[in-house]
Amino acid sequence: MFNSAIDNAFSSAIIPLKEIAAYEALWLESKASFKTIANLFRQNPGRLPSELIHEEFYKELYPEIKRLIQQSKADYKANILINETFDYPSGLKDALEQVEVLYYAGNLDYLQTRGIAIVGSRNPSLNGVKRAEKITKLLVDDNFTIVSGLAKGIDAVAHKTAIKQKGRTIAVLGTPLNTYYPKENSKLQNFIAHHHLLISQVPFVRYSKQTPFGNKLFFPERNKTMSALSEATVIIEASDTSGTLIQAKAALQQNRKLFILESCFQNPNITWPAKFEEQGAIRVKDYDDIIGALDLKR
């Protein structure tokens, strides 16, 4: 056995298993949410998860975490990224709700490239699909990384188009890294994990203990993370009750650019486009409206 797994010659060094366990344990507190955890880290700058919770609350999680990560049914392995390490991308520190801990599989260098999120309905119109493909192609040609949420509909179109165009794509999951959701995108999820970058902030243990209703709350949080990781968000199409609008709100709060397609404004059944335009969103009639607002020389 690995008796010295948690022995540490340097008090400040990170032991991945220990930090994963501590992060997962923070999530097991009954009122834990992304907000409470982000606040906890904000109030304790520079601290690791294991420095914010006593060992007795997380050491019993070691066997379960080893099992979840080492014997995962997913055909890729979860890695953890923690603030305060050399490999942690400095761009992430700009987010209002700072991202302290991430699980990932794939190429972390993508986080140091310029990313644009492309999001929208799970049940898009045919024109919505075409618009998503067109904007993705143009952004890939301008060397942007395409960020989306691996949902069915617009998200899947954005990822697939980026891959087909030989661009880069990042998928931000609303489920733990070892969970395939939706099932129909499982091949796409594997492909992104192996060739691109797959990210999740959702805790494995809490997710496995919670009801599907409770776990639904991770999806809107995923949209906030996705926005934080991206320089801008483009909304292709969405209804007034769509989860996509969580991301629209987050983008403006995080001082990210928010682009809304003209066709959304022309849709008489929805009222959200005008509301977000008043708050600073940019109306997109053609691609120049997007690229003109992004400094290409940067």
Added chain:
Amino acid sequence: MVQKLLQDQYRLIKIDELTIEKHYHLSADDNCYYLMEYKKDDGFDNQEKQLILNFKKKLSTRNTNQWQYKGIAIAKLTALFKNSIVPQVGLDHVTLVPIPPSKCRTDAEYDDRMYQLLRKSFPTNADLRELLYNIENIRSAHDNPQNRPTPQELQANMAINPELANEIRETVILFDDVLTSGGHFLACKNIIRSAFPNVNIIGIFISRTFWAQPDPFEFDDFMEDDWLDF
């Protein structure tokens, strides 16, 4: 690419149960730490990779314009060590030992970059010694990834410099630039253990090799299947 500020302080990361698997010469009770992941062929010119490659530039580039980058890499790594590693080390109790380079001291390509880096990074009262040396040149694992020397071969070719072997402190920290299989660490650990059975041995590596995930299927398989299935 976002440039990192090398004056920042970063935490060392321990090789633990979750990360040990491909460092197959390390064992469960080894105490090895690293600062960054070194990705070999991921198609990116990332900052970590460039820093390591420049640090390892061969002495034969001495008269080319490549050489300046080695000096810049040593200076950057010195800043990184001063902020992130030196404050963690209790200097009164440790002996610092660079893992010897693949060429022996008499070779024109002998590169004591790690010794230089440690000399510049640690205060002058630190107990820094080139305790270990190679008897003959040995093929470098970096240039011969398919025919890496075994830890036994490395050990047989290595010796302790008797002039520097007095009053070794209670902990020896071995330093190297890249951790791959862990074979060099194992060879050094065995030699030091046999001469000084009671010392603690720790490894600090600037980077550890990050292997790409095995590829389960080809791009086309996946595209044919569900490309139009939105």
